[in-house]
Amino acid sequence: MISGAGIAGPTLAYWLKAAGFEPTLVERAPVLRSGGYVIDFWGLGYDIAEQMGLLPDIDRSGYHVQEMRVVDDRGRKLAGFGTRVFAELTGGRYVTLQRSDLSRLLFEKIKGRTEILFGDEIVAVREDPKCIRVELEHAGERCFDLLIGADGLHSAVRRLAFGPQTAFEKHLGYVVAAFEVRGYRLRDQDVYLMYGQPGRMVGRFTLRDDRTMFLFVFASTDTHLPASPDQQKAMVRDVYGGGGWECREILAELDQTDELYFDRVSQIRMPSWSRGRVALVGDAAFCVSLLAGQGSALAMISAYVLAGELAATPERYQEAFARYDELLRTHMETKQRAAERFAGAFAPKTRSGLLFRNLVIKTFAIPGVARLAFGRDIADALPLPNYNWPPDDGCGGGRNRHGPDDEEEDRSE
Ligand SMILES: Cc1cc2nc3c(=O)[nH]c(=O)nc-3n(C[C@H](O)[C@H](O)[C@H](O)COP(=O)(O)OP(=O)(O)OC[C@H]3O[C@@H](n4cnc5c(N)ncnc54)[C@H](O)[C@@H]3O)c2cc1C
16 A cells, blocks of 8 residues: 555556556545646656656656746846756756656556555554554555555654654755746746745746746744645745745735645654555655755655565565665765755845855856766766566566565465
């Protein structure tokens, strides 16, 4: 049983299915979410997407951003640089796309081949010697070999199996909000525009079909955020009211949207990603936050490695869980530390910090500097294990059709 059909969940279901397991996916939302924020996507996540045959679709859905531009109160360019450097450093394997598009494309790879329960969620779990009993809010109780939480930063599986969110969440001192609208008057194709004031930034990105995405990141140490969309909008209005550039126009658009993404910028840090028959992947296990700019790829890597390790020893899931943790922990912790360091640069809290940040961005326009600055961080230091997956036979067939504990049953037969 996999909880969550975002990025990690469908990726895990796909690879488990390829290895001969029979996953069931439960997603709390009644349908896959659309719209929302955009993500940069490259590295090992991109390689996994390629193995899943997704690159042509990702390329069609994605954008190749040409410039990152910081603007002042009146929209004049303060700093910026050509983002071709990212394409150069990755051999052209770098794309910007909506998170919801990546999620949809991953989901389409398992649709019709995997049991999927929309509009339901796990409300209780209990481990028996032979299985994990999962109580679903609507579908009642069911028994599974394993339960994997792929349900994001606020994972219910983590809460039910490991303890409260507060025990594992590290708030990075910022709040993020994002939304998408149609018909916004000002458009700048393939340019990511950013406007900052001390402790707050807002970004605008022009999408296809007359759509525009806005992103807000602002400093806040408040861990209790408003729950209702109206209160959330009021908080954004409060922070950005009186801001320069297009703040007034963007806040007017905020009134029109029904779908506002709104959350704390946090990381998840856990001493272990598994307990008994339960394991976690993606943001549920090690959320690196938006500041790492790579959470989706990392979510896919964790799903791929967990599936590969389970396929290697399907009858000994404890060993697979342990190897999964061992292979990825250092990598994820390094990404978390880098994101924490970067937090101050994304939305500097002081005027001098902002000036310094813009000065640094200006230097990226000098030939070679951006390449030098990003070169080290952009390459994934982790080699992607080769699990010798069987060829995709179109119906998720695989080389072993066993689930955990099957060997024991086979022996008794
Ligand atoms: C503003 C922003 C910008 C970002 N930019 C980037 C970027 O540039 N590059 C990048 O790679 N990453 C980026 N990220 C991070 C990236 O979006 C996440 O790391 C990634 O989505 C994690 O995938 P996931 O599958 O673990 O979790 P999610 O994508 O959060 O998916 C979790 C799924 O579980 C479902 N769910 C939740 N609770 C339950 C429940 N109780 N029961 C059942 N289902 C449940 C949710 O509805 C959702 O479908 C960004 C994030 C933000 C917020």
